[in-house]
Amino acid sequence: MRVRVKHIKIEEAVFISHLDLVTTMNRALRRAEIPFRLTEGFNPRPRIAYGQPLALGAASAAEYFDVFLQERLDPGQIKNMLNSALPRSLEVSEAREVPVKSPSLMSLVKAADYLLQAQVREGENLNVDLMVESMLKSESLNMENKKGQKKDLKKLLLKIEWQGFSGKLGKIRIVGRAGSELNLNIKDFCQFLVSFSGGFFQTPCMVYRKELYLKGQHNLETPFGMEVKL
Amino acid sequence: MKDLHYQEWKDLYTVEKPVRYVGGEWNLEKKQFDQVQVTVAMAFPDVYEVGMSHLGLKILYHLINSRPEYACERVFAPWPDREKKLRDQGRLLQTLESGRPLKDFQVLGFSLQHELLYTNVLNMLELGGVPWRNRDREGWPLVIAGGPGTYNPEPLADFVDCFFLGEGEEAILDFLRVVAEAGKNQDREEVLQEIVKLPGWYVPAFYELVKVNNFFCPEPGKDNIPRPVKKQVVSSLEESYYPHKIIVPFTEVIHDRISLEVSRGCTRGCRFCQAGMTYRPVRERSLETLQEMAGELLKNTGYDEISLLSLSSTDYSCIGELVDFLLSNFRGLGVGVALPSLRADNFSVQMARRVQQVRKTGLTFAPEAGTQRLRNVINKGVKEEDLLETVKTAFAAGWWSVKLYFMLGLPTEEDEDVKGIVELLRKVARAGKELAPRRPQITVNVSTFIPKAHTPFQWEAFIGREDVQRRQKILQEGLRGRIFRLSWHDYNMSLVEALLARGDRRAGKILEMVWQKGSRLDSWSEHFRPEKWLEAIQTSYSPELVYGPFPTEIPLPWSHLSAGVSRDYLLQERDRAFQGCITPDCRQGCQNCGLCGSLNVSMEIAGGD
Numbered sequence: 001m002r003v004r005v006k007h008i009k010i011e012e013a014v015f016i017s018h019l020d021l022v023t024t025m026n027r028a029l030r031r032a033e034i035p036f037r038l039t040e041g042f043n044p045r046p047r048i049a050y051g052q053p054l055a056l057g058a059a060s061a062a063e064y065f066d067v068f069l070q071e072r073l074d075p076g077q078i079k080n081m082l083n084s085a086l087p088r089s090l091e092v093s094e095a096r097e098v099p100v101k102s103p104s105l106m107s108l109v110k111a112a113d114y115l116l117q118a119q120v121r122e123g124e125n126l127n128v129d130l131m132v133e134s135m136l137k138s139e140s141l142n143m144e145n146k147k148g149q150k151k152d153l154k155k156l157l158l159k160i161e162w163q164g165f166s167g168k169l170g171k172i173r174i175v176g177r178a179g180s181e182l183n184l185n186i187k188d189f190c191q192f193l194v195s196f197s198g199g200f201f202q203t204p205c206m207v208y209r210k211e212l213y214l215k216g217q218h219n220l221e222t223p224f225g226m227e228v229k230l
Numbered sequence: 231m232k233d234l235h236y237q238e239w240k241d242l243y244t245v246e247k248p249v250r251y252v253g254g255e256w257n258l259e260k261k262q263f264d265q266v267q268v269t270v271a272m273a274f275p276d277v278y279e280v281g282m283s284h285l286g287l288k289i290l291y292h293l294i295n296s297r298p299e300y301a302c303e304r305v306f307a308p309w310p311d312r313e314k315k316l317r318d319q320g321r322l323l324q325t326l327e328s329g330r331p332l333k334d335f336q337v338l339g340f341s342l343q344h345e346l347l348y349t350n351v352l353n354m355l356e357l358g359g360v361p362w363r364n365r366d367r368e369g370w371p372l373v374i375a376g377g378p379g380t381y382n383p384e385p386l387a388d389f390v391d392c393f394f395l396g397e398g399e400e401a402i403l404d405f406l407r408v409v410a411e412a413g414k415n416q417d418r419e420e421v422l423q424e425i426v427k428l429p430g431w432y433v434p435a436f437y438e439l440v441k442v443n444n445f446f447c448p449e450p451g452k453d454n455i456p457r458p459v460k461k462q463v464v465s466s467l468e469e470s471y472y473p474h475k476i477i478v479p480f481t482e483v484i485h486d487r488i489s490l491e492v493s494r495g496c497t498r499g500c501r502f503c504q505a506g507m508t509y510r511p512v513r514e515r516s517l518e519t520l521q522e523m524a525g526e527l528l529k530n531t532g533y534d535e536i537s538l539l540s541l542s543s544t545d546y547s548c549i550g551e552l553v554d555f556l557l558s559n560f561r562g563l564g565v566g567v568a569l570p571s572l573r574a575d576n577f578s579v580q581m582a583r584r585v586q587q588v589r590k591t592g593l594t595f596a597p598e599a600g601t602q603r604l605r606n607v608i609n610k611g612v613k614e615e616d617l618l619e620t621v622k623t624a625f626a627a628g629w630w631s632v633k634l635y636f637m638l639g640l641p642t643e644e645d646e647d648v649k650g651i652v653e654l655l656r657k658v659a660r661a662g663k664e665l666a667p668r669r670p671q672i673t674v675n676v677s678t679f680i681p682k683a684h685t686p687f688q689w690e691a692f693i694g695r696e697d698v699q700r701r702q703k704i705l706q707e708g709l710r711g712r713i714f715r716l717s718w719h720d721y722n723m724s725l726v727e728a729l730l731a732r733g734d735r736r737a738g739k740i741l742e743m744v745w746q747k748g749s750r751l752d753s754w755s756e757h758f759r760p761e762k763w764l765e766a767i768q769t770s771y772s773p774e775l776v777y778g779p780f781p782t783e784i785p786l787p788w789s790h791l792s793a794g795v796s797r798d799y800l801l802q803e804r805d806r807a808f809q810g811c812i813t814p815d816c817r818q819g820c821q822n823c824g825l826c827g828s829l830n831v832s833m834e835i836a837g838g839d
Contacts (some may be wrong), residue, residue: 014239016480031529031532046564057239057243141669169236
């Protein structure tokens with residue numbers, strides 16, 4: 001049996017690296033006594049596969065992994081069992097069965113929905129609506145990241161939505177391409193935002209991943225199969 | 231920690247490994263302060279990843295919290311980037327559970343694992359808002375310390391209020407009861423007077439320093455102050471407390487597994503080893519108890535590896551049955567079993583073969599010396615034929631990676647002995663080339679011998695820089711090639727360890743001086759500043775106090791403390807060392823070290839003997 005688990009990553013857990021998150025989940029699966037299958041080979045581990053790694057420091061409402069089980073269990077029960085073995089910062093919000101033979105979760109990921117919050121420079125104003133409009137109109141959005149790589153983020157952005165100020169923080173929603181083929185590195189976008197705004201927005205940006213999107217039959221869909229219209 | 235506010239998040243995001251400072255781990259214990267009688271902050275004076283590998287801290291943490299009347303929280307040393315942020319923002323060092331600064335606790339306890347952590351102790355006191363000199367403190371917190379460092383506590387005796395010698399599981403609760411009772415009047419002096427009545431506690435405030443020959447030695451300043459202060463042990467390990475739910479870090483730490491303490495104490499009597507002398511007597515847990523503990527711990531933590539913890543695992547009476555039990559019950563879940571450093575004999579290799587069916591790692595042995603003569607001096611009598619037989623068996627069984635520990639600077643060591651290490655390792659390499667499944671890798675780890683308090687070698691010399699350099703060169707030149715990986719402990723770090731391991735109160739002045747000049751995290755090579763230490767020793771200390779040797783007639787800075795083993799025994803073992811005589815394992819017959827009588831305890835062996 002194959003079960004897809006959705007969980008949050010908030011509060012203290014935002015500072016767990018992806019690698020440590022996998023280890024943490026492995027331990028939770030053991031504590032919950034979930035009958036997982038083990039990987040073969042030298043170093044047997046629970047057979048789980050995450051969708052898309054999240055950068056350290058980012059929060060998430062939607063972390064997904066698939067786990068392969070040795071026996072059938074009710075997914076609702078799996079959710080409860082896991083939650084009895086996880087701190088609230090990593091709570092499982094939902095678990096559903098998916099066909100064992102379906103492609104790997106990682107290969108299906110196509111986009112991710114983020115909410116960014118960045119501090120703005122004191123005593124300055126910027127017409128952010130105008131800035132976002134010009135981002136949308138530009139043919140290319142070039143930037144050079146810290147590793148010296150030159151990137152054009154235009155084709156990696158599916159949506160940009162300015163959501164206004166909250167005190168000294170500006171909020172922007174973006175939907176970026178994600179996955180093995182085209183992938184928007186959210187840190188790259190944050191850096192781009194800072195320079196495109198002329199330093200009005202400041203690093204570091206606090207990132208919150210709201211959802212992952214998979215390749216669906218016609219459009220994008222959530223990992224649990226709900227169609228999405230951006 | 232609720233929903234992170236941007237500023238809070240940013241402070242953590244912009245330092246290295248923020249997970250060190252956030253807490254929130256599984257099996258964490260957080261209590262309401264207004265509902266408890268005594269609040270305790272348990273401080274491990276190194277960073278999170280090191281402290282959270284330490285079993286003792288976890289045992290005490292859960293033990294204290296198991297009582298509704300006490301609360302215990304954790305704090306670790308901040309990395310310099312975090313420390314800078316705290317200082318710049320005028321914030322104090324705080325615990326992980328509730329974010330309270332250290333000064334707000336009634337008891338602040340430090341685990342003194344080794345001397346290179348001592349500057350972190352001072353630093354954490356100051357950063358926590360606590361006056362670092364004990365005479366400057368009024369009221370709470372009481373600063374206490376335990377662990378191996380208490381066997382010569384003098385360098386920290388101006389900074390710690392009370393040292394506890396020995397095993398804390400039973401004593402800590404007695405201590406907290408006294409603090410709760412005597413502390414009602416908030417009178418520091420009153421509380422200290424009650425604490426000094428408890429066995430095993432050294433309270434420097436009640437002693438006066440008297441200069442005798444080379445050293446300043448503490449003498450009781452009034453009546454009814456104990457001399458010697460005797461280390462305390464739990465009489466039965468089988469009966470003693472062990473948490474079934476242990477806190478599990480989110481992040482990778484140095485030892486990421488369950489440490490199953492099978493026994494405490496060691497009967498081998500290696501003459502350089504402070505742990506062997508101070509953790510006596512041997513007490514083992516029964517097979518049944520260990521089986522139950524293993525099951526409970528795996529269930530409550532979710533770890534996939536169990537390590538059998540003791541000073542000499544393959545000496546445990548029921549080791550075969552325990553290993554079989556763990557493998558048959560847990561292998562199906564992908565849980566591995568790890569054995570730390572092994573005795574160099576075939577039995578150990580056979581044990582290792584069984585456990586490494588799940589996950590194969592390297593094998594570690596600790597011959598310590600390169601010639602039979604020197605091994606006999608230190609009472610680590612393993613014969614060369616046996617060691618070679620053992621590694622041959624290991625290679626033939628499929629291992630290609632072995633690690634061997636040696637020491638430089640042991641008493642009576644000559645260059646010949648170091649050449650002996652080279653010859654021995656070459657033989658190991660030859661065996662490996664012949665028998666191992668692929669090109670062998672022989673890792674050689676060479677540390678520097680530090681004469682430690684309460685061992686037969688406590689009077690001996692600490693090796694000089696030139697001798698060490700010459701001997702390291704012998705090793706380097708003799709062990710060329712890709713098969714060997716040679717590494718050694720930095721000599722300057724060893725020098726600082728020797729300074730603090732055998733120094734009196736004056737070494738504490740050097741410690742304070744060097745810390746105030748910015749030293750901390752000395753066990754980390756990227757932060758260790760040898761020039762600060764060397765300058766301080768040169769200008770304000772007598773190097774002879776570091777190097778020794780010392781005449782055996784004079785009192786030492788730790789003569790007012792007793793690890794239970796008699797002085798006569800130490801002298802006798804010293805004599806036997808110089809004669810090259812082996813002293814057998816006391817499981818085979820009492821060697822009259824005096825410990826069992828002095829502490830009113832005895833060996834506790836599982837499965838009868």
